Amino acid sequence: MTTSPLANPTATRELLEAFGLATKHRLGQNFLIDNHVIERIMALAELTGDERVLEVGPGIGTLTLALIEDAGRVVSIEMDRELEPVLAAHAVAHGNFRYLMGDALKVPLSLVEEAADGAPTVFVANLPYNVAATIILDFFERMPALARAVVMVQKEVADRIAARPGTKAYGAYTAKLALFAEVTGRFEVPPRCFLPAPHVDSAVVRLDRWGAGTGPLTQMTAADDAPAALTAGDGSAGPSGAAEAPDADQVCRVIDAAFAQRRKTIRNSMAACGFDKAALDSAYAAAGIAPTARAETLVPADFVRLTCALKGAGAL
Numbered sequence: 001m002t003t004s005p006l007a008n009p010t011a012t013r014e015l016l017e018a019f020g021l022a023t024k025h026r027l028g029q030n031f032l033i034d035n036h037v038i039e040r041i042m043a044l045a046e047l048t049g050d051e052r053v054l055e056v057g058p059g060i061g062t063l064t065l066a067l068i069e070d071a072g073r074v075v076s077i078e079m080d081r082e083l084e085p086v087l088a089a090h091a092v093a094h095g096n097f098r099y100l101m102g103d104a105l106k107v108p109l110s111l112v113e114e115a116a117d118g119a120p121t122v123f124v125a126n127l128p129y130n131v132a133a134t135i136i137l138d139f140f141e142r143m144p145a146l147a148r149a150v151v152m153v154q155k156e157v158a159d160r161i162a163a164r165p166g167t168k169a170y171g172a173y174t175a176k177l178a179l180f181a182e183v184t185g186r187f188e189v190p191p192r193c194f195l196p197a198p199h200v201d202s203a204v205v206r207l208d209r210w211g212a213g214t215g216p217l218t219q220m221t222a223a224d225d226a227p228a229a230l231t232a233g234d235g236s237a238g239p240s241g242a243a244e245a246p247d248a249d250q251v252c253r254v255i256d257a258a259f260a261q262r263r264k265t266i267r268n269s270m271a272a273c274g275f276d277k278a279a280l281d282s283a284y285a286a287a288g289i290a291p292t293a294r295a296e297t298l299v300p301a302d303f304v305r306l307t308c309a310l311k312g313a314g315a316l
Contacts (some may be wrong), residue, residue, distance in 0.1 A: 054120035158203035180296035283309035
């Protein structure tokens with residue numbers, strides 16, 4: 001199993017001292033010091049040597065050094081400028097490693113692709129917890145070549161990622177992320193695995209991008225799956241498009257509106273966000289969704305059907 005020479009307290013402290021570094025709470029820096037966790041992350045990542053791996057928040061390179069062993073190319077994005085000398089030393093020692101300094105949500109994708117010699121195919125990271133959820137969704141939206149992600153996040157974020165409809169953790173974020181990927185693995189990581197130990201529990205989650213013809217955005221486009229109410233009276237394709245799904249941005253807009261006022265019905269919540277009530281009623285009827293339903297009871301495919309119907313009603 002692939003491990004890291006830095007995944008222990010002694011090696012981490014020695015490196016920090018050698019470079020005159022200290023952890024920064026404001027950047028969410030908690031360095032991983034447990035090689036068993038590294039092994040489990042690498043097992044979930046299933047790297048074969050051909051992947052272009054993208055990492056965010058490498059810190060001193062604990063996980064990075066394990067990724068370098070198994071991936072074809074690793075590109076890490078780090079915000080803390082004081083860590084650049086450490087990353088530079090790793091880059092000198094490993095020809096398949098490059099790093100970029102900056103905010104992962106602002107670094108141009110062109111720079112990432114240039115450093116990786118192509119579009120990233122796998123995302124593996126011990127993410128800064130304050131921006132973890134945003135980064136995961138953003139990368140799946142902006143990087144279509146990204147086949148899977150194995151990410152360490154705060155346990156509550158992992159719960160949101162994997163939440164089921166009808167549960168408290170299920171919300172707009174869950175539904176939007178599910179348009180792009182499905183959860184295929186998870187394990188918990190206790191605070192003692194970090195230096196310093198954080199005050200929250202952590203979890204590693206694997207997400208796999210939906211394959212061609214699968215997932216909420218494409219499953220309901222087949223004629224056999226399209227609800228009868230989405231077909232025009234003359235038998236032609238109705239608002240569902242039966243062959244053309246809405247784009248993800250449109251579905252995300254509908255999801256955000258439906259969850260905007262979580263305790264209200266989807267009709268009232270979406271109307272408060274500017275949707276015409278008559279168009280909403282028509283769309284709900286076409287999509288087979290009760291206007292009195294609440295957003296947290298709907299599965300992602302429901303939001304796709306509703307978006308199709310709203311497009312057909314000219315409301316999008």
